Amino acid sequence: xxxxxxxPQSGILTKKHPLYIMKIRTIFFVSDRTAITAExxxxxxxxxFNGVERDRHVIPFVDTEARALALKKRIxxxxxxxxxxxxxxxxxTDDSLREIVAESGCIFYDLFNDYISRMERDLRQESxxxxxxxxxxxxxxxYESRMRAVNYALVNDDGACLEHYQQADVILVGVxxxxxxxxxxxxxxxxxxxxxxxxxxxxxxxxxxxxxAIKPYKKKLFGLTIGAEQLSRIREExxxxxxxxxxxxxxxxxxxxxELFQLENIPFLNVTAISIEEIAAQIRLTLGFD
Amino acid sequence: xxxxxxxPQSGILTKKHPLYIMKIRTIFFVSDRTAITAExxxxxxxxxFNGVERDRHVIPFVDTEARALALKKRIxxxxxxxxxxxxxxxxxTDDSLREIVAESGCIFYDLFNDYISRMERDLRQESxxxxxxxxxxxxxxxYESRMRAVNYALVNDDGACLEHYQQADVILVGVxxxxxxxxxxxxxxxxxxxxxxxxxxxxxxxxxxxxxAIKPYKKKLFGLTIGAEQLSRIREExxxxxxxxxxxxxxxxxxxxxELFQLENIPFLNVTAISIEEIAAQIRLTLGFD
Numbered sequence: 001x002x003x004x005x006x007x008p009q010s011g012i013l014t015k016k017h018p019l020y021i022m023k024i025r026t027i028f029f030v031s032d033r034t035a036i037t038a039e040x041x042x043x044x045x046x047x048x049f050n051g052v053e054r055d056r057h058v059i060p061f062v063d064t065e066a067r068a069l070a071l072k073k074r075i076x077x078x079x080x081x082x083x084x085x086x087x088x089x090x091x092x093t094d095d096s097l098r099e100i101v102a103e104s105g106c107i108f109y110d111l112f113n114d115y116i117s118r119m120e121r122d123l124r125q126e127s128x129x130x131x132x133x134x135x136x137x138x139x140x141x142x143y144e145s146r147m148r149a150v151n152y153a154l155v156n157d158d159g160a161c162l163e164h165y166q167q168a169d170v171i172l173v174g175v176x177x178x179x180x181x182x183x184x185x186x187x188x189x190x191x192x193x194x195x196x197x198x199x200x201x202x203x204x205x206x207x208x209x210x211x212x213a214i215k216p217y218k219k220k221l222f223g224l225t226i227g228a229e230q231l232s233r234i235r236e237e238x239x240x241x242x243x244x245x246x247x248x249x250x251x252x253x254x255x256x257x258x259e260l261f262q263l264e265n266i267p268f269l270n271v272t273a274i275s276i277e278e279i280a281a282q283i284r285l286t287l288g289f290d
Numbered sequence: 291x292x293x294x295x296x297x298p299q300s301g302i303l304t305k306k307h308p309l310y311i312m313k314i315r316t317i318f319f320v321s322d323r324t325a326i327t328a329e330x331x332x333x334x335x336x337x338x339f340n341g342v343e344r345d346r347h348v349i350p351f352v353d354t355e356a357r358a359l360a361l362k363k364r365i366x367x368x369x370x371x372x373x374x375x376x377x378x379x380x381x382x383t384d385d386s387l388r389e390i391v392a393e394s395g396c397i398f399y400d401l402f403n404d405y406i407s408r409m410e411r412d413l414r415q416e417s418x419x420x421x422x423x424x425x426x427x428x429x430x431x432x433y434e435s436r437m438r439a440v441n442y443a444l445v446n447d448d449g450a451c452l453e454h455y456q457q458a459d460v461i462l463v464g465v466x467x468x469x470x471x472x473x474x475x476x477x478x479x480x481x482x483x484x485x486x487x488x489x490x491x492x493x494x495x496x497x498x499x500x501x502x503a504i505k506p507y508k509k510k511l512f513g514l515t516i517g518a519e520q521l522s523r524i525r526e527e528x529x530x531x532x533x534x535x536x537x538x539x540x541x542x543x544x545x546x547x548x549e550l551f552q553l554e555n556i557p558f559l560n561v562t563a564i565s566i567e568e569i570a571a572q573i574r575l576t577l578g579f580d
Binding site: 033034035036037040041044045047048049050052057058059060061087091093107109111112114115116118119122123125127128129135136143146147150154179181182185186189274275276277278280281282284285290 | 323324325326327330331334335337338339340342347348349350351377381383397399401402404405406408409412413415417418419425426433436437440444469471472475476479564565566567568570571572574575580
């Protein structure tokens with residue numbers, strides 16, 4: 001890593017200067033493309049350092065010299081007498097643009113290039129040096145398939161359509177408001193998985209049996225469940241004071257649906273304390289889409 | 291980087307052995323959490339090396355010793371006489387689990403730890419060593435706000451509801467089938483941006499004026515447009531042979547809507563060759579959500 005010092009308005013900054021160890025910093029995620037990779041890894045890394053940042057900026061498409069110079073100035077300007085050196089997480093693929101930004105005097109983490117040179121040695125192959133294309137339309141078929149998956153998820157939301165279940169990769173099941181819709185959309189958008197979702201209703205619970213429409217597709221079913229208190233809180237937002245949202249109803253529904261999942265041998269996940277990303281990763285793992 | 295050699299069934303592998311430079315490899319993205327970061331950066335890096343991989347596997351939640359040992363075995367098994375050493379992109383935060391997997395004899399890229407130690411030096415602060423939480427529910431408010439944004443996008447899709455535009459961060463506008471819905475959902479899911487979308491219809495185009503419902507929110511508008519041929523192809527999938535899908539209709543609508551955007555000074559983007567991720571990054575940049 002290069003380890004340059006820049007001069008704030010107040011004078012020369014040396015390693016002994018108190019500002020040098022000042023913790024509050026501005027964070028930049030920068031790239032000549034979308035900066036999604038820089039943001040994803042940079043955010044991951046920052047979770048390990050509490051209390052460091054003042055604020056974060058994502059700066060994509062820095063793909064001309066003029067833009068790189070403007071970014072360099074902006075990074076320098078963010079470094080005032082009240083702050084430590086800004087942190088910059090970069091996935092620039094263009095060497096000359098990267099150089100301009102790296103010269104800003106920030107702490108520069110070159111997420112892309114650090115590995116590219118190691119991989120070139122390990123694989124004994126030169127990198128293609130093509131502009132970062134990881135979040136562009138690289139493979140037209142796979143991109144269009146993701147967009148089709150989004151349409152599929154929307155058409156097949158909440159049991160709206162029973163005709164297309166043969167196309168489904170997964171059918172999410174659960175009682176109302178357990179996160180089936182956002183999970184379906186996330187899996188579709190990120191991975192092009194065809195996800196339908198189907199609500200388990202009171203009459204299914206009372207009979208302790210699966211809805212008839214989804215019975216033939218048992219191998220595709222994945223259940224979502226959730227703590228009764230959180231479910232009640234979420235339902236209260238939608239229908240305040242209703243029996244539907246009452247803790248008692250939620251407790252009964254959750255306990256019955258978990259019993260149904262166990263009886264029918266359907267894999268399921270309690271989503272109370274976990275995110276869409278974690279749910280999606282768990283579904284991919286369980287159903288073998290690795 | 292550690293540079294270990296493993297022994298395939300056929301005998302000792304040395305640097306001179308032809309298999310050593312064999313290019314076809316299995317790629318693993320592994321983590322004790324979701325592996326999303328490993329997959330994102332790993333996929334980015336792999337775009338620079340064509341023809342290297344046989345297939346890719348994402349292995350999340352390797353959070354026990356038993357799972358780490360199983361993964362080590364799986365990585366070793368993937369390395370047969372017909373393949374080069376597998377590549378493993380890791381974001382393990384647990385040192386002992388990481389060690390087990392790294393010992394598999396793969397080429398191991400330690401995306402997380404490589405930077406953590408550098409950041410500890412640069413920031414003069416020890417990392418918190420907490421389990422990777424970048425894709426969990428770190429900040430409950432921000433997570434719930436993302437889920438609310440998804441609901442908002444669904445309720446306010448395709449001009450379905452005119453009451454909530456004051457809450458919108460962005461209102462996407464464009465003729466039918468220009469990618470408004472997937473873009474709205476992506477911005478909501480990834481960034482918690484409240485995005486409504488509104489269709490521009492024939493009568494708006496004939497009058498060359500914005501629909502009345504969105505006129506008061508002009509500063510929030512962002513236009514999507516697309517090449518007429520691609521639009522026609524997309525519409526054909528929905529209504530084959532219809533006037534709606536004909537190239538002539540599409541050419542007219544695209545040319546009229548671009549004229550309208552220019553007249554009304556609405557920022558817009560031609561999405562013909564770009565992805566949802568690129569559209570979202572451009573919208574965030576243009577409207578200043580950095």
